[in-house]
Amino acid sequence: MLRSGDVDPDFGLTDEQREVVGAVRDFAQERIAPAAPALDESGAFPADLFAELGKMGLCGIPYQERYGGAGLDWLTYLAVLEEIAKASLPLAVTVSVHHLAAFGIHEFGSDDLKERYLPNMLSGEWLGAYALSEASSGSDAASLRARAEAVDGGWRLSGTKRFITHGGDAQAYLVMARTGDEGPRGISAFVVEKGWAGFDFGKLERKMGWGSSPMRELANSWSVRRR
DSSP: OOOTTOOOTTTTOOHHHHHHHHHHHHHIIIIIHHHHHHHHHHTOOOHHHHHHHHHTTTTSTTSOGGGTOOOOOHHHHHHHHHHHHHHOHHHHHHHHHHHHHHHHHHHHSOHHHHHHHHHHHHTTSSOEEEEOOBTTBSSOGGGOOOEEEEETTEEEEEOOEEEEETTTTOSEEEEEEEOSSSSGGGEEEEEEETTOTTOEEOOOOOOSSOTTSOEEEEESEEEEEOO
């Protein structure tokens, strides 16, 4: 029962949304919160917790069911993300960045890209990363220097990305590179898989917080098959 002055955390949600959020709240307090301090201290990525979130359907909340999504709305996603953040901000960042990569593929990728990557990502079997920032283009992302050149059978990407969340741990990377003129209109996005030849990672960054949210540099030159 709410006391005078209390705010109902589920105010404005439908019964279905309340049920989803309530289940996540229980999981977050029972499984995530107790593990969070040790994970942040050690810097270990909580792969098991992320996999459990995937099994609960939380890695595909607002996406089409045909690709393994839950077909729910973005308000449900945001309410779920808030509950995860209450227990562990680094894990909430993980879910958020994972969705950045999945959203780009879901909304703008070809049918082939969607069918190849989304089922693994929306189930939580694959972790996604969003590779935009560079040493000289953080807030001014439109000035990025990484390039992509068309070659036989695909594209060759070259350059370096900095401070990439999940770098080295993710299996799928949405990488932004320049394919045209200067400015935002000259930038394209490519899906790159961990393990492809020439796709390397720098050292793990040391941060003042969010220890269990890994961040590395992406470097060198690698190829992307045309899709």
